Structures are given as C-alpha cells and as structure tokens.
Amino acid sequence: MSSIAEAALRIEPDEPPIVLRAARPATEPSYQVIRRNGTVTPFDASKIAVALTKAFLAVEGNSAAASRRVHDIVADLTEQIVAGLTRRADAGRTFHIEDIQDQVELALMRGEHHKVARAYVLYREERARERLAEKQAVAENTAPVLHIKAEDGSPMALDEARLAAIAEEACAGLDAVSSAPILSEARRNLYDGITLDELSLALIFAARTLVEQEPNYAFVSARLLLDRLRREALTFVSGLPEQATQAEMTTRYASYFPDFVKVGIEADLIDPELGRFDLARLGAALKPERDLNFQYLGLQTLYDRYFLHTKGQRFELPQAFFMRVAMGLALREIDREARAIEFYELLSSFDFMASTPTLFNSGTTRPQLSSCFLTTIGDDLDAIFKGIRDNALLAKYSGGLGNDWTPVRGLGAHIKGTNGESQGVVPFLKVANDTAIAVNQGGKRKGAVCAYLETWHVDIEEFLDLRKNTGDDRRRTHDMNTANWVPDLFMQRVEADGEWTLFSPDETADLHDLTGTAFRKAYEAYEAKAAAGGIKVFRKVRALDLWRKMLTMLFETGHPWITFKDPCNIRSPQQHTGVVHSSNLCTEITLNTSRDEVAVCNLGSINLVNHISGDGLDMERLERTVKTAMRMLDNVVDINFYTIPEARRSNLKHRPVGLGLMGFQDALQKLRIPYASDAAVEFADRSMEAISYHAISASADLAAERGRYSSFEGSLWSKGILPVDSIRLLKEARPGVEMDESSTLDWESLRERVKTVGMRNSNTMAIAPTATISNICGVSQSIEPAYQNLFVKSNMSGDFTVVNAQLVRDLKERGLWDEVMVSDLKYFDGSVGEIGRIPDDLKALYATAFEIDPKWLIEAASRRQKWIDQAQSLNLYIANPSGKKLDELYRLAWRKGLKTTYYLRSRSATHVEKSTLKGTDGKLNAVSATVVAAPVTGPVAIATNAAWGKACAIDDPECEACQ
Template sequence: MRSCLLVAVLRTRRERRASVSIASTSRSAAGEADRGTQLTVVRRDGSTTGFDATKISVAVTKAFLAVEGNDAGTTHRVRDLVADLTGRVVEALTSRGGARRTVQVEDVQDQVELALMRAGEHQVARAYVLYREERTKARTPADPAELATTKPVVSVRQADGTQAPLDVERLRVIVAEAAAGLDSVDPEQILNETIGSCYDGIAQHEVELALVMAARSYVETEPQYSYAASRLLLDQIRREALGRVHGEPRQASQADMATAYAEYFPRYIATGIEAGLLDPELATFDLDRLSAAIRSERDLDFAFLGLQTLYDRYLLHIDKTRFELPQAFFLRVAMGMALREDDREARAIQFYELLSSFRFMSSTPTLFNSGTTRPQLSSCFLTTVDDDLAGIFAGIRNNALLAKYSGGLGNDWTPVRGIGAKIRGTNGESQGVVPFLKIANDTAVAVNQGGKRKGAVCAYLETWHMDIEEFLDLRKNTGDERRRTHDMNTANWVPDLFMQRVEADGQWTLFSPDEVPDLHDLFGDAFREAYEKYEAAADRGEIRVFRRVRAVELWRRMLTVLFETGHPWITFKDPCNLRSPQQHNGVVHSSNLCTEITLNTTVEETAVCNLGSVNLIAHLTETGLDADLLRDTVKTAVRMLDNVIDVNFYTTPESERANQRHRPVGLGLMGFADALFSLRIPYSSEAAVAFADSSMEAISYHAIDASSDLAAERGRYSTYDGSLWSQGVLPIDSLEILRSARNGDVILDDAKTLDWDALRTKVLRDGMRNSNVMAIAPTATISNICGVSQSIEPAYSNLFVKSNMSGEFTVANPYLVADLKARGLWDQVMVSDLKYHDGLLENIDRIPADLRELYATAFEIDPLWLIKAASRRQKWIDQAQSLNLYMASPSGKALDELYRNAWRYGLKTTYYLRSQSKTHVEKSTLQGTDGRLNAVSATLPLPLPEPTGAICSLEDPDCEACQ
C-alpha cells in the first residue's frame, strides 16, 4: 500500500509537468523510436541539458550514505542495489514512448524516490524526500518576482497558432484570485511552480493545466490548496462555458460572475434546448427570477476533487465542450424537480438553495438527468426473475433498459430452478441459474450508460437454493470461465432459520425452487414451518432434487469466499421483511446494488427507489445538530424526492407501475465522520454510537413527518391501507416484531428522545405519501462533490489517494492537519511519516494519544463499533443502509464473529468487506477505461485458515448507481 500511495502522489506531481512538456515532444518523436531514446532534461531555470544516468547513481548513493553512514558505499549490497535502482529509473524514464523526449529534472527525482520505495528502502526514501525539500527551499528566490526575471522568455502557442510571450502578470492575477481568503495558500509558490513547468512553445491550454496541477501538488502538505486548485479549474470552466454559450471567446473573473451569471443563464437554457439536451419546458420558467437567485460565490465552495468530478461527469457538454457552469447545473437540477409544482419558480429556488449549499445532494442519476429530455432520475431498481426462458430473458432485457439511463440493479434470481431439476418441455435437466447469470453479467458490461460508467448489477440468491455453492464461486479467478461473472456483484439472501441452524450446528437442506415454490415468498415463522415440512418430505422421498449440508460448513464457505473475492455479500431476509412497512402487499426478495434498498418485487412490478442524502456537517453547531435547520432540510428534501416519481422517465412499464403505486423514496446521510471530528468524538466510542442514534432519530422523525405532510397535501400512496403505517407501527415500533420473531435472541436498543406518540397520531390521521422514506446509500461520488466524508463511513486514511473515473486525487484529512498545526507538529517530516504509515496514526509517536484516538482510521477501529452504530441507525430506518465492514487482521474466527454480530444486532444488510495486507503488496495503478482512470485495485493476501485470495478494492469507480 505504501508503494501505491507514493505512486499516485508522485503521479500528481508528474501530471503538472509531464502533461505540459512530454505530451508535445513525444508526438513528434514517435516515428523515430528505432534510433534509441534520447532524453533532454529541463533544468529548473528553463535551460536544458542531456540526460546523464551517472548523476542518478550518485544521488542514490548519497541517500544511502545519509542513512547508513559513510561506509555504506563500500558494501556490495549497496553498490549492487544502487546499480539496480539506477537501471529502474532509467528504464522508467525511457519507456514512455518516443525517441527524443523532454523530462523535467523533478520528474527524474520523482522516479528515484519511487524506485527507493518500491525496493523497500523506506528510510532512505524518507531521507531523500527531506533532502529535496531542503534544496527546494534553498533555491526559492528571496524576491518572488525573481523567477520571472531570471527564467528565459517562454513563448506560448495560442489557439490560432500564433506565438506570444508568457504573460506572467496575468498568471499572477489569476493565482492571487484563487488564493483569496485561503490563509495557508502561497500564491507565489503556485506561480513559481507553474512557470517552472512551462517550456518554450507550450500551448495556452497547457499553461492553464499547469496552473491547476501546480496548486494540486501541494494538497498533501496543505489541504487548502485543494480549494485553490478548484478555483483555477473554475477559471477554465468559465472560459469554456461562457465562450460556448455566447458564441465568442469570453473570460470572467469570480468577481465578474456576480452579474455575468444573470446574462449567461437564459442563454445557457436556450443553448441546451437547441442542442436537444434540455427539456424545452425549462424555457417556460421565469428565467430572470431564477437568474437573480443564483449565488455565484458558492462556486468557491468546491474542493478540487468535487469540481473536477463535476466537470468530468456531470456538467452538460456539446461535442465535449462544457456549456454548463456549476450554479447553472444546480439550478437546472432544481428546475427539473420543480416542473409539476404550482409555484415552480419558488420551489426551484428552494431546491437550488438546498443543493448549492451542500445541505442535501440528490443521487447521481438525478444530477445527470434532471431537466433533460430523458429525465431518468431514479437510482435503484429491484427485479424478480421468473422461472422460464421468456421470463429470464425478459429480466435480462429489462436490466439493459434500466441500466441505459444510470440505474443500478438488484436481481432476485431465487425462483430459477437449480441444477438437475426437471424441464418438462424437453424432458431434460436444468443446468441451473449460473449460465443465465453469465449472460446478465455480460449485458451489464455491454450497456455502459453512454460511456459514463459500466452497467452495475447485483444478483441475489437465497441460501437454501440448490445452486448456492456454485453461486458462491461466481467471482473466483479460477475454474470454468463460462461459469464466472467477474463484472457482476453477488449477494446471499440469508433466512434467520439458516443462522439459527449455524448457531446450533445443525443440518441445512438445499432445494430447487420449482419443487418448493412457496419458500421464496415466506419469512419468519411461516418460512420455518414450510421449510421443515419440505425437509420431512425429502426424507420420505417426495422431493426429487435436494442435498443436505452441515449449516456451519456452508457458513464458513460463505465467509471464506467473501474474504477471497469480496462476494457474495451477506444480507438478511427476515429483518428486511419483518420490519417492512409493506409486508401486507408483497415480499422483499432482495436488496439492490448497494444493499440499502429493501422493497417488494414481483414479476409484474420492478421496485424503484429515488435517493438523496443529507449532509450532516452542514447542520452542525458547536453543541450538536441544528435541529431547526435539519428539519427544514429534510422537509424540502423529501418533497424533492417525491417529485422525482412524477417527473421521472420510465424505461419499463413494470418500474413505472411499482413507483406510481407505492412511491418509495430513500433519504440518507453523509459526512458522518466529519461530524464526529467536529464534535471531537472518536468513532470507537459510546458517544459516537449515541450520535449515530440521535442524528438518525432526528432525520427519521422529520422525514416521516414530511411524508405525512405531503399525504395531507397530495394524497396517500395507493397501497397505504394495511401497511404498518396505517396500523400506527413506525420503524422504531417494528423492532418489537423482530424481537418476537427471534424469541428475544437479538440485541436491540429501543430508546427514543423525540415525541413519537404525536407523530404516530399524525400518521394515523393524515397517512403517508411514500411507502418507504429512508435508506442510507454509499454516496461516494456526491460526497466528493460536497467535499465531505462518504456516507456513514469512518475515515479510510488520513492521507491517501482517492481514485475514481475522474482520475486520482490526493486527500489529506483537514481536521487532523488543523489539529497538528495548532500543536506545531505539521511539517514535511509528518507528511513523510503519514505516507510511510499509509495514513494511519497508531505508529507515529509524535502524534499525541488523544489525536490518534480521534483520527483513528477504519482499520484501527474494532469493527464491532461499526455494527453497534449501524444497529442504532437501523432502528429508525424503514429500509436499510450500505454498511462496509473493515478488518485489519481478518481470520476465520474473526469473520465468523463479525457477521454473526451483524445478524444478532438486527442489521438488515451488510455491504463490502474491506481488509488490509499485513505485508507490503504491489498494486496495479493502471486500470484504464477511458484514458483517464487510474483506479487502485488491490490484490491482498490475508491470513485465513482457508485458502486466501483477493478482497475488493477500496474505491470501486463502477459502483455509483446509488451515490
């Protein structure tokens, strides 16, 4: 992992140089590769010299001497290692294509640093880093203007091909504006780094890129540089969008945008409609009134990762030229959700305020498509696949149609008969469910949502299905490739009875669903009675296809394969159904792509959920949550989510039928870890569990209240009668149903602080607008936009590189940095130590104990704390939550205890199992899908008594349908 972190941090440095120097030279030299590579090194003063490999040997030798003493250079080990490392650096520098190439001197030094880390010489690399920093400080001119006067004049190639001198003064103005209000950002440092990256003949757009990369490279030492980089990127976005909308080159400063947005916005709407991208109905709004509501200063609230993600994936473009500015984006999304409101402008402004302030963020499909000509705004779709060829291929066809417009899919495959089952039509035997899962997998890859991301699907199978053991192997890298699904997620749908048999070390019987068809629709005591009846029938020879296994052995295999491949996830059928408000109207047969949606499905109805998340940190005061602000946010957010159902573009009749009848929405949260940092509460504490409880209680109370208000205003959802809501049973009340079903064998907390009796009375009187109201989704992408921690996740690391489809981004924990600064501990040595220890604090003695406890990362926290906090949230939620579980040192016993606790604490679902390697592991950093993605995918051997393999990658760029 240390190599992985350094690779990506160094890449960040190199991007700002290589992208502006190597790109131009490598193209012209591509045809001369057969003559051998000739490197030209650009010095810091802009002059050039030939490449000399002996200088690398000298530098590496000096690094060893500094650490191991003056005699180190005489040892065979060091001499041989220096020769090997020098060869690695030369190979890295000369293997990138082209016969004549130009590299920056810093690029050479980056490769030396990287080679030392990859060789495991971490102390030597650390000394080398500190030496570079000292030399950099020594070279920095006393007069910031000195660089501009001493560097040779650089010419810039304009878009029309003409040449002009580099306008240093203009760069200084742009950088000064980007640094305004950021006390820890040195604009001259950015300027000097930019000028040092420029070469004679550089293109204008490369100069702009160099500005961004220069600021971005300092994020690891000062998080405020992320905002400076964002503002420099914003300058490019303004030039691009204003020029496209106005039909002529336009530039505007941030100060100009206070008035420029008003002129731009109506033209932007007209441009989008003319291009066939925006709904023509947007032009019927009072655009002057909406333009006046735009808050241009909120463009400055983006960190670099957020704005880059917005630019790459969300802002509308025509032939790759963006014409949508950030505040226009938020207002367009708001207008799309206000189309059916009576006072559309007032509601659009209200919705815009929520989005642009980052108090609430809609899910990615809503952000992609709201206000467009194809407004598919829903996040998740759950289907049940029927047990015949027509039903199976209808399900796969629906997957393609639903995935086309950014929907994430959860498929219930349990009804499909197992291997060896009789096929009456041909008098043959079934090959089971796996061959059809292979087709579903390939369909998900083929339908890549317009190139924005691969289709994403998760297949669910109940634990009693005859094919469960083959299902467990679907993600393995060995075996028959025709029975593997490497691109599809999988999840176990586990009945309580199975867990009880595991606890009792009993037998478990596998059946084919064509012989036991009612098991699919039963749960609780009814399932147990029917299952035992079928076991008795099998003993009497009345069941044709069945197999007996030891329950605990199957459980161990489930956990082993989960450890090896990251799949299938563990989800629990009975709590999902026993606590479902809609159990009078069907059965929850599966969850969704990210395990937070628990809605009924049938062959005739595809469950749909519409998601968005409250940003906790935006509602925090010094003493806790601002109750009034949170109430207002939740009330408006539920209205926005309910509106999605009516303006939505449906790609299948089954999804439209279910969404209109039941109107489920899923309000979640993000920024939980940020809130804990601000409140000075360690994640591994009872105080954190209590905050998880109280914050979710408040969201639950106001969300149910808001849906009931909407029912009074707009009417109840059509299947309300008979629901738990209609019986006065709220989510907190349904805990008793689960407790009774398990005969008290469950750990639940039912404490409450708000006036739930009053709310219960209101729901009985006015009803509910939505069958389901809450679900906590992963939020990886939308939390990036808002610049907060993902969902309910603990911090993964305090200094790491985040990878997604926009590239790689250095992320430093700003709360930790602020605390270390306050105690005089933030310096380059601390940055180096954080890199060395993978962003974990437990082994950095300089950091005080209280800070190590507060900023403990996911792998430094006992995972039982995650389960306890999730259990407290789950008592308030009518659906579920995407809960990742982290284990620093997994073992068979530890995994068994972890997942039994998840079940025992009443959780409905779990999501990914994350783990760490105890030893140094080299990781691939080149998983390209579009030329920009450099995802970090891990292959981590871990200590288990069973065969070991790979856990899922920490950051899965493809798993974003719920975010």
C-alpha cells in the same frame, strides 16, 4: 540542519568513487542523469554511496564503529537504489536527479532509518527553496516574451498580469496558500506558442502538486479549473471568445443563465418546459460565490461526467447545473420558481445532494431520476429474458439493479416442455452479467447489477463460486455483484450445527414468499417430504460447512455479500402488499417485488457535517433540510421517466424514497469523537433518530397536502407501527435479537399523526454509499470510517490526491505538519497509528478503517437501523482476517438486527509502492494534456498502478449506481 548541509546530500559529480560490495560496477556508462539545469551527465552509482555515507555520519557521528556499521548499511541501500532506478529507466536510459533523490528517500524510509530520512527530506526542501529563489531572481531579469496561440491560430502576447490575477484570485480567502509557487511551477512548463487550454492546464497542474502539502490547494485547483470552465462555457453560449474572473461572474451569471437554458433547449438536451420558467428571476437567485466551495475532486468529477455538453464543449456552469436540477424537480409545483429556488438553495449549499441519476438527468429531455430498481425473475424462458431485457432498459439511464433469481429452478430440475433437465440458474446469470457490461449508460459508467439467491436454493454452492477466477469461465460472472439472501432459519441451524437442505424452487415455490415462523414450518415440512421420497431434487449439507464456504468466498472474491431475508420483511412497512425478495445493487433498498411490480427507489443524502454547530447537531437546520429534501424526492416519483411499465406502476402506487446521509466521519471529527467509542455509537443513534423523525413527519405533511400513497391502508404505518416499533416484531419472531430501543424525541405524537393523516411515501429512508456525491460535496462517504488520511482516490475522472484537512489543521496547531509528516503518512498508507510523534488523542480521532475494530461499525449500524424503514450500505473492514473473526463478525451483524451488509474490506498482505508524489497526483481525463517542453526537468510522474496508498475497490467506479 547545518550538519546535513555539510554532509552534502546532493549527489554531485565531484565526489570520489566508493567501492560497492555488489558485483554491479560502480559506474553505469549506459545510463545518463538529467541534472536540474538540463545538462546530461553519465550516471555514477558511487556518488549515491558517498552521499549516503556522509548523511549517516552527519547524523550518527564518525567514530570507527559507526563508520564500519554505516559502510555495510550504505552498500545495501546503494544496491537497492541502483536496482530500483535501472528498473524504472525510460527508453532513453535516463534518470532525472530528482528521481534519484526520490529513490534515496524511499530506501531510507524502507530501511527504517528514520532520523537520516527526516534530515534528508528537510534538507531537500531547504535546497528546493533556495533554488526557487535563485530561479525567480534570474527570471525577473531574463524572462522571455511568450506568445499564446489564439483559437484562430494567431499569436498573441501572454498576458502576465491576467495570469497572476487568476492565480491570486484562486488563493484569495484561503489560509496557508500562495500564488507564488503556482506561478513559478506553471511558468516552468510554458513555451512559446502554447494554447489557451494548455495555459489553463499548466496552472491547474501546478496547484494540484501542492495538495499533499496543504489541503487548501484543493480549493485553489478547483478555482483554476473554474477559470477554464468559464472560458469554455461562456464562449460557447455567447458565440464569442469570452473570459471572466470570479469577481466578474457576480454580475455575468445572471445574464448567462437564460442563454444557457436557450442553448440547452436548442441542442435537445434541456426540456423545453424549463424555458417557460421566469429565467430572469432564477438567474438573479444564483449565488456565484458558491462556486468557491468546490474542492478539485468534486469539480473535476462534475466537469467530466455531469455538466451538459455538446460538440465536445461544456456549456453548463456549476450554479446553472444546480438550478437546472432544481427546475427539473420543481416542474409540477404550483409556484415553480419559488420551489426551484428553494431546491437550488439546498443543493448548492451542499446541505443535501440528490443521487447521481437525478443530477445527470433532471431537467433534461429524458428525466430518468431514480437510483435503484429491484426485480424478480420468473421461472420460464420468457420471464428470464424479459428480466434481462428490463435490466438493459433500466441501466441505460443510470439505474442500479438488484435481481431476485431465487424462483429460477435449479440444476437437474425437470423441464416439462422438453422433458429434459435444467442447467440451473448460473448460465442465465452469465447472460445478465454480459448485458450489464454492454449497456454502459453512454459511457458515463458501466451498467451495474447484483444477483440475489436464497440460501436454500439447490444452486447456492455454484452461486458462491461465480466470482472465482478459476474453473469453467462459462459458469463465472466476473463483473456482476452477487448476494446471499439468508433466512433466519439457516442462521439458527448454523448456530446449532444442524443440517440444511437445498431445494429446487419449482418443487418448493412457496418458500420464496414465506418469512419467519411461516417459512420455518413450510421448510421443515419440505424436509420431511424429501426424506419420504416426495421431492426429486434436493441435497443435504451441514449448515456450518455451507456458512464457512459463504464466508470463504466473501473473503476470497468479495462476493456474495451477506444480507438477511427475515429482518427485511418482518420490519417492512409494506408486508401487507408483498414480499421483499432482495435488496438492490448496494444493499440499502428493501422493497417488495413480483412479476408484476419492479420496485423503484429515489435517493438523496443529507450532508451531516454541514449540520454540526458549536452546540452539536443543529436540529432546526436539519429539520429544514429534511423537509425540503423529502419534497424533492417525492417529486421524482411523478416527474420520472420510466423505461418499463412495471416500474411506473410500482412507483406511483407506493411512492418509496430513500433519504440517507453522508459525512458521518467528518461530523465525528468535528465533534472530536473517535469512531471507535461509545460516544460515536450514541451520536449514530441520536443523529439517525432526528433524521427519521423529521423524514416521517415531512412525509405526513406531504400526505396532508397531496394525499397519502394508495397502498397505505394495512401498512405498519396505518397501524401506528413506526420503524423503531417494528423491532419488537423481529424480537417476537426471533428471540435473542440484540437491538437497543431507546429514544429521546416525541414519538407518540408523531405516531398518532401518521395514523390519522397518513404517509405520502411507503418508505422514507435508506443510506446509500454516496461515493460520487460525497466527492462533489467534499465530505467523507456515507457512514464510512476514513479509509486513509492521505491517499490517491480513483474514480472515472482519474486519480486525485486527497488529504484529511481536519487532521492537517490539528497537526498545524501542534506544530507537527511538515514534509516529514507528509512522508510518514505516505509510508504508513495514510495511517497515523504508527507515527510516534502524533499524540494519542489524535491517533484515536483519526484512526482509519482498518485500525477500528469492526464491531464498532456493527454497533453503530444497529443503532441507526432501528430508525430506518429500509437498510444501509454497510462496509466492514478487517485488518487481519481469519475464519474465526469473520464468523464472529457476521453472526454479530445478524444478532444485532442488521438487515444487510455490503463489501467486506480486508487489508492486502503486501502494500503498494510508497513514493513521493511531488509533481503529479496521477492521471486525469479532462485535464490530461502534458504541458511540458523537452527536456523534462521536473520530477518524474509515477505510473498509476504504482501510486502509493491508492484506494482500490472502495472507490471502484463500477460501484456508483446508487450514489
């Protein structure tokens, strides 16, 4: 380090000029530099060149040969840095000294001068610590007296002791964090007359900047946000200015809770029935210490979108939120308080989390708690526009929609009423697309819908083009998701390189309801009829050409997704009462639909990592969680507010629920199992087997207590055919299916019990994406591999720095966690694979999604699918896509018996800019005020669209309807 100190990497004003090779002048008198002490000096590019030269020579030596080589490198780097700075210059044509040094650091990394970059980063950090110590020493002797502006506008002295106490309390019990840097950074942004809100934000902002260095600061930031929330909520509920520390909440929560319910009822936000609970008993059951389990992203998400608020103020605290949801789900229970406490315990522990609509609306005056709705659109104007109207009503209260559009006749088909020709399905899809955008759930999130079309529909090629950015915009749906509903016969024609015939459903209506062998026979008969001239609208294509176009559009536009009709129907427990015509918005729900029935599903997810102990999967805890979770989900059916009668009729008749999981990647890492391994596939199998076993058993228990669902007789359940048994039905219908059928639990006893006692629910399991609720719990999404180990996560609450805490712990244990490692993770987009000093075992354990062969994802999904009576939202990742790779991947998914797939994620050809995030991790909604006094002396915030490592569509807020 001393050699670098001697190199004086300070870009200070007393250095002599150096001649630059570029035509750009050595000095730029029109630009100014804001130095750390607030003074402004002219910008001189030659000082950058001098500092770089000294840095290189200090690292590489000062021989003549080295000096000549360094001169050329420095000239190139200086040009890049100056160009980058002048592009970024603000309206006042100024740079901060830290911004210049950030650009130097970035240029060194981009140029792969890693030794110099490492030394430069470490020296900057050393100097920053020295300056901080100097500043603190001065501040102790010269700190000015600051005043806070009270709510009534009157000034009051800043309570330094409370400020320090809040920061200390936020750090209590956490390793590797300290209140000192938080207070130091916060004080730098205080000014005389600051408001209480701004004071709270200053602390939160200060802690957030440290998350990339130490993940535990995510908990610190959350606790500082809690302090702000407590002041807001307690003041509103009590009607008097009130603040409380976390320690004070151990007694305050119980007295606050009844007042919270009363205020919510008076504001017409909480169901008055909740006021009839024993609120003192429930308040005493709250566990304030569980507020400390939140990470910042989770709590901020709740603050922005979930907590009840009125007149612009939140009045719901986290434990009251979980109890409100639990009470809403316990309304019809005999001992409501006991069940509410049981449900609260499960939610607040993060062992299980209900889906977003349930969290939004449980216990409110409009309890629309269901996640997913599936509809079939009829082939006449009344039916089409009724379907679009139903979409609007269902989306209004947070439902995600899947529409089956296959019955609508195709382009050129005859219209008897007008003796004209149909314009096909596409114009109506455009109307449905615009309706979804218009109905945005009161601004909480955009309406979200997915349109499904079977592959034999004559409009299928236009359907494939719906998401393209070129062509007639009147025949494009830029916001609607789309999915192919693919019969096995089409895949068999693809494999045989055969012909495929497209039909209009008004002439081949029964194909819509047929599956398997019956579909093949009818389809071949229609082909013969068309060849004989008996069908007016049809077209022959090469099946392989259509398949290639499907994959091409999937790669280019992300749509339509690939889903498989026959596995969804042949393995459906409810095939005796109808047909599965589509999946839902996120491709995990497979329920029957018709013109008379709109399918509804109620979702929730088990936090798998919470059920991992030192001995592996904790079966006793998992059984308890599943049993309570299934009861909660079943209660949703009866409590739910239904916006259309078809949805109510269907849900009460069949009572389907979808129990899923999240935190799968975290569980693997806790078990020290790499995702791309046979052990991970085996864990996917065994963990899903356990969930399936207990979910089916819990539904049978509920049937014994409450009665079986009304359409049970004739179902696969009634015949003793459980999900794992239905694999043989698929293999009989389609020889060549490659699905494992092994098991480890006592399925025979359960099989007999189900036949005897029955089931409370027609369907029990579905794995949703969990984008939002996994944020709340602070775990990895659903069954997803890690997208990146350090990145900026974007959702409707803003942009958040996220670090893989388990990786950081492992790197610390091996002495590898430092500023250079943070810099390397940024540079390599959160990937550890290309960082040489990370050991191979950690590279395998922490491999990110694009470093894993997607075949491992399909293999694990196939093992899970054997236990699930519905489906799973399965994203596929491919780093270097090609037509051949996509073809092999999706054929493999079909052969492995998957019912559906979801997004195809491919890595972009270019990477977003990699830069330091010191001082910022993007924007926020609730925490968005700028709490700095001019001139700005801290690091310059990077614009959101320039943030490094930003996860794009994987965290798209529009894709959260199922979570």
